[in-house]
Amino acid sequence: MTGASGAAFYDGRVCVAATGVVTATRARGRRRRRPALVVWPERPTGRDARVLARMSAFGAVLLAAHARESDAAARHVHLLKTQRRLERRVVNQEHRRSRASHDLRTPLMVIKGYVDMMLKGTAGGLTAPIQRYLERLRRSADDQSAIIERRLAKVQDEGVEDLRPLLRTAFIPAARGQRIMDTTMTLPDRPVAIPGPRDDVELLVRVLARTVAASGAPTAVRVEAAGDASVWQLRINIRGGKPLPEKTVTLLRHLTQRLRGGLSLPEETGNGWVVHLPVDDTVPVAPRDA
Structure with missing residues (x-):
């Protein structure tokens, strides 16, 4: 490239890079949109033309690689944003799960405590029907506690949805x-x-x-x-x-x-x-x- 005072690399009609004292301008006309390296003054010999063609092809490869890297970087940023959004969602769901478990257990423990006290005779003697009712109420409270434990427990594994x-x-x-x-x-x-x-x-x-x-x-x-x-x-x-x-x-x-x-x-x-x-x-x- 000795003797060239300026050079520019074009992707179609768009100048991607330029250097030198005098920047070459690509001639207008009906050309196919392909990368090309233009130098000033133009190199007339066949050897220079072959060198320019190889450098133009190399520039096209660089452009394609740059486009792939840009797309990969954009996808990476998108995945990071999605990951952070999902992490925040998981944290919020865990907080709601813990809060719901606490809110459901607290009144249930109070009910079970009073039922146990009444069955022990703290509030006085019980008739047979009342004792049966209290036993049934305690069993229902135990069942409800088991349901809360099963439905609102921390997820340890996903299991198999269909065998x-x-x-x-x-x-x-x-x-x-x-x-x-x-x-x-x-x-x-x-x-x-x-x-x-x-x-x-x-x-x-x-x-x-x-x-x-x-x-x-x-x-x-x-x-x-x-x-x-x-x-x-x-x-x-x-x-x-x-x-x-x-x-x-x-x-x-x-x-x-x-x-x-x-x-x-x-x-x-x-x-x-x-x-x-x-x-x-x-x-x-x-x-x-x-």
């Missing part, structure tokens, strides 16, 4: 090229929500599926709500299957206990083995597509 997709994937593995198991599955028409660590729930389902696959016998899998609908029962009946190995039973008991559930073996139920899992009643129970 049905996990069961289908584990017990019907044909799509993954595995051996097809002769499994009859009966699932409820509403989400099977399970509280507890998701990894433990997935591991439990995988262990159950491997046990069924190892038996090689036709199997019936059924999920249903038991009792007052506070417990899910996962019933697995292997027709003519062998007893579970002690190691598998120990692992299943450990996993169900971690999920605050239990395990019933065939000798206890008389019809297959049953996994008892708690119901996550914080998840809506409106029917939806399985």
Whole structure:
């Protein structure tokens, strides 16, 4: 570039950078919008033209890289703003949760205190009907306290909102090229929500599926709500299957206990083995597509 007194880099008709004593101006006309390096005075030789073309291409690469960096920086700023907004929202929600828990517990503790005093005879003798009423009131207060503890407790884990997709994937593995198991599955028409660590729930389902696959016998899998609908029962009946190995039973008991559930073996139920899992009643129970 020896001998050039000025140079300018154009992106279309926009001058991006300029230097030198005399700044070259790009000729007007019907040109395609592409980056170009213009020097003053113009370099007439073919060698100089090739150098200018390479430098123009390099300038275009720099412009594209600068545009990508600018977009990335804008996205980063947007993500930071979103993160801070979500952090503030979480703090506000935690404050409201704590305040609501306190506001609900305070009058409830007063009610329970007075009920206990009356049942102890502090206010005098009680007739049989009054004592029954007070017992019922105390049980209701205990139930309400448990509901407050469950609904307004600090969230430790997300749990599983619906166990049905996990069961289908584990017990019907044909799509993954595995051996097809002769499994009859009966699932409820509403989400099977399970509280507890998701990894433990997935591991439990995988262990159950491997046990069924190892038996090689036709199997019936059924999920249903038991009792007052506070417990899910996962019933697995292997027709003519062998007893579970002690190691598998120990692992299943450990996993169900971690999920605050239990395990019933065939000798206890008389019809297959049953996994008892708690119901996550914080998840809506409106029917939806399985």
